[in-house]
Amino acid sequence: MREAKTSATTGKAIVRMRGLSKSFGDNVAFHPHDLDIQEGEFLALLGPSGCGKTTLLKMIGGFLAPTTGTIEISGEDVTRYGPEKRRTNLVFQGYGLFPHMTVRQNVAYGLKLAQTPKKQMDEKTDRMLSLVHLDGYENRMPQALSGGQAQRVALARALVMEPTVLLMDECLSALDLQLRKEMQDELRTIHAALGGTYVFVTHDQNEAMSLATRIAVMKDGNIVQQGSAKDIYENPASRFVAGFVGEANMIKGRRAGGQIHAPDLQCAVTSDGVDCDITIVIRPDVIEFANPELQYDFAMLGTVQSKTYFGSHLSYDVDLDHGRTIKLTQTLSPADSTPEVGQQLRIGWNADRCKILEAE
Amino acid sequence: MQDQKTKILLAPAALVFTGLFVVPLSYFFVISFWRIRLYKLVQDFSFSNYVSVFQEYMHAAVFTFFISLTIAIVTTFLAFAIAYLVRFKAGRFGPFILYIAMVTMFGGYLVKIYAWKTILGTNGILNSAMLWVGMIDEPLSWLLYSPVAVVLTLLHFLLPLALLPLVGALNSITDDPILVARDLGATGYRTLVDIILPQCQPGIVSAFALSFFISAGDYVTPRLVGGPDTFMVGNFIESQFVNRLNAPLGAALAFSTLTICLIALALFRILLSRSLAPK
Numbered sequence: 001m002r003e004a005k006t007s008a009t010t011g012k013a014i015v016r017m018r019g020l021s022k023s024f025g026d027n028v029a030f031h032p033h034d035l036d037i038q039e040g041e042f043l044a045l046l047g048p049s050g051c052g053k054t055t056l057l058k059m060i061g062g063f064l065a066p067t068t069g070t071i072e073i074s075g076e077d078v079t080r081y082g083p084e085k086r087r088t089n090l091v092f093q094g095y096g097l098f099p100h101m102t103v104r105q106n107v108a109y110g111l112k113l114a115q116t117p118k119k120q121m122d123e124k125t126d127r128m129l130s131l132v133h134l135d136g137y138e139n140r141m142p143q144a145l146s147g148g149q150a151q152r153v154a155l156a157r158a159l160v161m162e163p164t165v166l167l168m169d170e171c172l173s174a175l176d177l178q179l180r181k182e183m184q185d186e187l188r189t190i191h192a193a194l195g196g197t198y199v200f201v202t203h204d205q206n207e208a209m210s211l212a213t214r215i216a217v218m219k220d221g222n223i224v225q226q227g228s229a230k231d232i233y234e235n236p237a238s239r240f241v242a243g244f245v246g247e248a249n250m251i252k253g254r255r256a257g258g259q260i261h262a263p264d265l266q267c268a269v270t271s272d273g274v275d276c277d278i279t280i281v282i283r284p285d286v287i288e289f290a291n292p293e294l295q296y297d298f299a300m301l302g303t304v305q306s307k308t309y310f311g312s313h314l315s316y317d318v319d320l321d322h323g324r325t326i327k328l329t330q331t332l333s334p335a336d337s338t339p340e341v342g343q344q345l346r347i348g349w350n351a352d353r354c355k356i357l358e359a360e
Numbered sequence: 361m362q363d364q365k366t367k368i369l370l371a372p373a374a375l376v377f378t379g380l381f382v383v384p385l386s387y388f389f390v391i392s393f394w395r396i397r398l399y400k401l402v403q404d405f406s407f408s409n410y411v412s413v414f415q416e417y418m419h420a421a422v423f424t425f426f427i428s429l430t431i432a433i434v435t436t437f438l439a440f441a442i443a444y445l446v447r448f449k450a451g452r453f454g455p456f457i458l459y460i461a462m463v464t465m466f467g468g469y470l471v472k473i474y475a476w477k478t479i480l481g482t483n484g485i486l487n488s489a490m491l492w493v494g495m496i497d498e499p500l501s502w503l504l505y506s507p508v509a510v511v512l513t514l515l516h517f518l519l520p521l522a523l524l525p526l527v528g529a530l531n532s533i534t535d536d537p538i539l540v541a542r543d544l545g546a547t548g549y550r551t552l553v554d555i556i557l558p559q560c561q562p563g564i565v566s567a568f569a570l571s572f573f574i575s576a577g578d579y580v581t582p583r584l585v586g587g588p589d590t591f592m593v594g595n596f597i598e599s600q601f602v603n604r605l606n607a608p609l610g611a612a613l614a615f616s617t618l619t620i621c622l623i624a625l626a627l628f629r630i631l632l633s634r635s636l637a638p639k
Contacts, residue, residue, distance in 0.1 A: 063539060083543040090543050096536025100558045101638045109554070110544030112639075161544065 014039040014197050015060060015165055020069035022055050029055040031221045032068060037165065042191055043199045044208035047218030048244070053201045054169055056218075060199065061090040061167050074164055089158035090167040093174070095150050097142040103153050104129070104138040110161045128160040131190060148179045155187075159194065168200035172207060184210050205245045209233070217241050233283070235355060242281040242355070249287070249326050251280045260356075264324045269297055271356055279357040284315065286353040287328035289345055296348030302326065304343050314338060318347055392611035399605060409612035417596055417613060424576055424593040425620060431511050432572035435518045436526075439567050442519075443526035444556075447533075458527060461520045469517055473584050476513045480504040480585070505587025513581050518574060522567035529563025530556070558636040565632065569625050576621050593617045 015037035022030040030052040037043055037060075045053040058064040060071065062083035070079045078086050089110075098106050107128055111121040129135055132152035142150060151171060158166055172180045188211060191198055202208050208215050209229040217225045217232060217240075225237040229245075236242035239250060253262025255278050260269045262280065271278075282298075290299055302318035305325065314330045316339070328347060330338065339345055395404045413421075442461065446454040467475075479485045480503040487499040503509065533556060541551045557564070579594030586592070593613060600610030 061543065063543075083539070084545050084547065088543075090540075092536045092540060094534070094536050096534070096540040098537050098540075098555060098638075105638045109541070113545045113550065157540070157544070 012039045013037065014074060015199075016072040017060075018070050018072075020056075020059060020066050020071060022052075022059060022064060023067045028221050030059070033223055035216070035223065037197060037199060038214075039197055040195060041197055042211055042213045043197075044212035044215045045199065045201045045218055046203070046205060046208040046212075046215050046245070048203055050220075051218040052221040053203075053218050055221075057090070057167050057169055057199065057201045060165065061088050062086045063090070087161075087164040088167055089161050089163040090169060091154050091158050091171045093170045095154040095171070097145075097150055097153055097157075099142050102139050102141060103134060103145070106142065106153055107157045107160055110157065114161075124160055128156040131159075131193070132156045132186070147175055148183065151175060151183060155190075159190070163196070165197045165199060168198065170201055170203070173202070173204070180207070187211060209245075215245075217245060219244075236281060236357070239279055239281070239357060242279075242357070247284050247327060249282045249284065251282070251324075253278055253280060255356075255358075264320065264322070265298065265300065269351060271351070273356075273358065276358050280354055281357060282326075282349055282354040284327040284329040285313075285331070287326065287347055287349045289328075289330065289339060290348040294348075297351040298354075299346055299348035301344065301346055304339050304341050304345070307338070307341055388607075388611040389615060391608050392615050394608045396606050396608060401607065409609045410616065412609060413612050413616045417593065417616075420591055420593050420596055421617065421620065423591075424617070425624065427507055427510060427590075427592065428572050428575035428621075429624070431514045431518065431575040432568050434511070435515050435522045435571040436564060436567045438515070439519055439522035439526050440564065442523055443530050443563075446527055447530040458523070461523050465520045469580070472517050473513055473581055476509060476516065476585055477504060480509050480512070504585060505590075507586065507590050509585040509587070510582050510590055510592075513585050514571075514575050514578065517581075518571040521574075522571050525563040525566035525570070526560065529560030529566075533559045553636075554638065558638065561632060561636060565625075565629055568628055572625065572628075573621055576617060 013036035015035075017033065017035045019032045019034065020030070021028065021032040035056075045056060047053045055064060059066050062078065062081055062085070066079065070077055072078065073086060073088065083090070098109065101109065104125060108121055108125045111124060116124070126135075129138060132155055134149065134152055134156065137145070137149065140149075142153070145153065151174075154171065155168075172183050175183060184207060187198075200211065212229065214226060215229055215232055216223045219240050225232055225241045227235075232241060233246050236245065236248070242248040242250060251262050251264045253260050253265065254276070255261075255271055255273055256275045258270055258272060260271045260278065260280070265280075288296075290296060300320055302320045305317045305319045308315045313332055316328050316330065318326045318328060320326060326347065332338075391401060392409055393405050393407070395402045395406060395408070442457065446457050450457055477484070481487070482499040482501055482504070484504065486503060487496070490496045491499065537555055537559075538551055541555045546554065576592075577594050579592060579598045582590045582592045582595055597610050597613050597617070600606045600613060
């Protein structure tokens, strides 16, 4: 998992949303929220389909008028402005290339509309095409491009406008894994090179973690948690976030009198806090095959049920004796012994590496 | 094996095409170089029919050309406006509008002609209404039996036909490029000219060609509502075949008209694609 880059933000909110919401009839697509986007930030709106992330993006871009609330961009109230009047540009999920224009005409179209002088327009277009590695493809028609190339044209066409905020709607989701990774690297490079504020929508937690300086996790029209990838991964605020961002083992239990009791746990652990139902969230990489010489806060006996090889690490499903399955991953180093399927062994983890969620 | 099968499967279509299109057209093309002597067809190879077309019917050809061009342009323009409404503005009423337009086709061609006679006639609805309102003191006689009546009648007949290729063309345009254009700062007009129109060129050409060719070949409308001064080429072709029994001259007239129409269509296509080409 890539560590979120420390953001080059200046701490100045370039987009300021207040009480923003959107309803379609009785259906609330996005509940009222205040949200600021800092200048220079790379913000991911992460959530499952139907969570309202695209609705929010389209409101920022001016494609949807909010039901309530206001949006300010660079200090100007743009709530009632359409996309043509906002200095935002959106890269669509389907790219939306102009099929009757060449790559160059596609990229230059916005500049032409802005009546940029010819020389300047050509320079900017050339620079942008080479930035996205499309030199030599200027005169191709969109239907003669691969998915990755089409994606780059769409990106270049938006970037050439030097938008105050660049918006991207699941724009990598149509690419295969290899290409998606490449494009993620490139997006990061471009963001570092050009600066600017980027907001992108994704349902892919890996993509959000690898690109974003801040992630806003969304569910049912709400932003349920915001923070860096590390914050969210290590301190999920809810079972939903824990399950959606990264893999997690979740064990239900109850805290009473400073003691945790969980039917699935073979041990009792102390925990401070009020008496309530709790969920223990344990990331698979936190759990180890117990080293007999070490003490663990949580330790239990299990049987290896399956073992999957991922190159850099192994992933195991370990059955606890009463049927509960725990996922754990083991980073490989040559010295490690790797347990086999069917082997019985102890697993363990420490309390400071897991997260205890109080009942929701 | 596969080739054999494909050929067999294509045979009926090829047969129909040959029997109904290729053979008759070739036949009339050949006899357009023949002559009539004593009411009988005589084999020949002479351009005399084409010479008489040029000498005697040029005025009709020019008139037909301009009236058909007017009808085709107006029809295509209006059909595009309706198709645009159906595709972009009418929302869920779009299919309903289209349905209504299609239903009028069931009315038939002659019914529409008679409908316009009752609307435009001296005692027709339009004149009566204008008299009643006091816009005019006596009925306008030039409404019916004039080129205007021909244009209106054919426009009414052709509009649903021209609508179909345009709705098809507009429906095949996806929303994303249109939204992108707006996002890049395009006004509604620029989006129409730069993004929408270039993508529905084939539909525009089809709509134009349909209305242009049908108008240019029509002879019933001009006869019934066109009046004594509105003789179109179709009327002359018909009379060569039916009254004068001079099929060679009729054929020559038909092929001359067809050639002019095809040239006009080619020019229209070129002009359209030039003016809509992205710069």
